[in-house]
Amino acid sequence: MTLYVRQLVKHFGGVQAVKGVSFEVNPGECVALIGPNGAGKSTTFACIAGQHGLTQGEVRWAGQRVDRLRPAQRQKLGVARTFQVAQTFEALTVLQNLQLLMTAPRGLRAWNVLERAEVDAALARLEQVGLRDLAQADAKDLPYGAKKRLELAIALAGLPAQGPRLLLLDEPAAGLAAPERAELMARVTALAREGVAVLYTEHNMDAVFGVADRVLVLIDGLLAASGTPQEVALDATVRSRYLGRGFQAGDVHV
Structure with missing residues (x-):
């Protein structure tokens, strides 16, 4: 299933944050949404994720229009997101974070023992993000790079095992050192190769190129360029308004 964004417009009072943006993200693709501060990328992302309503336009996923659905309803259709600042359950262990997410859709009962719930499935998700060895650690004690990976696992745990899956990542590499960025983005691209559609915003160019x-x-609320990283790096408008005329995509390594 493909994510379709068509003529997305978002106004905040008299401020036109997004002025008619259209694009697609296909299953198996990892697509970066970038631009200078104030360009409208965060607003566009929030409209797709369900935090903002649209002024005009539409967002379609899994064969239906989703821009009028609440985030929880979108999640049932296979849409999950992460946040710029990692959101985890600090009072729980790493494993319990996943167990809670996997158990919650069926409803929690007073006699349930969380430690016994969905153990194998939760450990499999932790393995996927490289956190299995930290399963019994308290989430609050994790270094920030590991918290980012735990949040990614939480997002994945909210997605159905089968069917279309869309992962929306809000600056996944924010606050991470270069080696941590490289590790996290390698895991993100691996998810895309498994058929997940991935859309992410980012300021760290080594997590893009x-x-x-x-x-x-995005520049001034409009889609200024779209293409492969190499094509975008050579775009005259992008170089003059955002990346800088001396930018060389080949000099950026994740």
Whole structure:
């Protein structure tokens, strides 16, 4: 299933944050949404994720229009997101974070013992993000890079095992050192290769060039460029308004 964004417009009072943006993200693709501060990328992302309503336009996923659905309803259709600042359940262990998410859809009962719930499935998700060895650690004690990976596992745990899956990542590499960025983005691209559609915003160019299959550049609320990282790096408008005329995509390594 493909994510379709068509003529997305978002106004905040008299401020036109997004002025008619259209693009697609296909299963198996890892697509970066970038641009200077105030370009409208965060607003566009929030409209797709369900935090903002649209002024005009539409967002379609899994064959239906989703821009009028609440985030919880979108999740049932296979849409999950992460946040710029990692959101985890600090009072629980790493494993319990996943167990809680996997148990909650069926409803929690007073006689349930969380430690016994969905153990194998939760451990499999932790293995997927490289946290299995930290399963019994308290989430609050994790270094920030590990918290980012735990949040990714939480997002994955909310997705159905089968069917279309869309992962929306809000600056996944924010606050991470270069080696941590490289590790996290390698796991994100691996998810895309498994058929997940991935859309992410990012300011760290080493988490964009050499990682994304396609790059979308927003400037002044409009889609200024779209293409492969190499094509975008050579775009005259993007170089003058955002990346800088001396930018060389080949010099950026994740």
